[in-house]
Amino acid sequence: MAVMSLLLLLVAPSAVVATPCSGLYGAEALTCAWEQDVKTCMETSCHGCSGEPCQLCREDTEKIHDCCQKHYHSASPPLMCESAAITEGVKACVQAECRGCSGEQCQLCQEDSARISACCTQHDVSDPPQICRDAMKGPCDGLQGDALGRCQWEQEVTACLDNKCAGCSGEQCQLCRESSESILSCCSDNEQESSQPEMCKTAFETTVTKCVEDQCRKCSGEQCQLCREDAERYTACCKQHGVSTKVCEAAQTQGREHRREILP
Structure with a gap:
């Protein structure tokens, strides 16, 4: 009896040490x-790293894909290998x-989401990898209230610019x-009930300032300063371009500081 108890004590520790693949057989065991x-x-590949670099290393799909190929088994690939390959x-x-x-x-x-999404559709999988999930996510997803309206306005302006600049190439496109x-034209045509996107705000302010400076171009010395500080001139330019009072006030402030461009 004592011998049996001793044998059980010797066997028990090894019996409770389970591996991640314990209890699996056949194809499942190979995949595991x-x-x-x-x-x-x-x-091994990320050995010696620490903090954020470690996390980035372990999430590097190129490294994962390489390890998956090096340790290929004749079985269905694990999810991490399938995701990295896609x-x-x-x-x-x-x-x-x-x-x-x-x-x-x-x-x-x-970085074009539409192009990435098109490439993702070539892979028919139930659980798309992160790169595909990010591409399918709308730029305004998760936003609410004013932030949502501002984002939607900006997307409309971007689409409008795509149409306006269709067919251009190189530097011509950038200009x-x-x-x-x-x-400014796209911002006005797609205005929404929210605060202005930065691109619209900057365009409005720049346009108003240019309007005032065009009118003050032939001045000199103190006459120029008085011209640029003329509130009525800013108001007229604001009305001409349909810019909000708040933006006009910002333009006037910058004009008094003799700055050629308006900053948001």
Whole structure:
């Protein structure tokens, strides 16, 4: 009896040590083993890091995909491998779509939600990776009240500018999209009952200031200062461009400081 008890004590500790794949058999066991190998591979790959760099390293889909390929098992891939493979596939698709671009144009192309979503649709999966979930999320999702109205107004203005500048290329496109006149027109056509988006506010203020400075262009010395400080002149320019009283007051303040551009 004593011998039996001793044997039980010796066996018991090892019996209670369970691995993540304990109790699994066949294909499930292989998938689980694959996942554990990938996790070990990622720990090795990110060894020595700390804090945020560690988190970014462990979430790096390129590294995960590489570990998944190195430790391939003849079974269904674990979710982390499937997700990483789709993410890398989407990235490759977007890069192919943006081939030939350069500089800021490339960044805008690679971050375009519509383009990313189109690449995501090529992968029919029930649980899309983060890159696809982010692309499918609307820019105004989760906003309420004035913030929602301001966001929607800005999206309408952006769409309006897309139409106005359709068919342009290179520097011509940039000039079109940054034109205060174009932005002002789109802001006015799509006005909503909310505070102004920054792009509209800046365009309104810049346009009013330009209007005043055009009228004061031929002045000199003290005459110029008086011209730029003329409240009636700002009011007239504000009415001409349909700008709010609040923006006009800001424009007047900046005008008194002899600044050629209005800051929000």
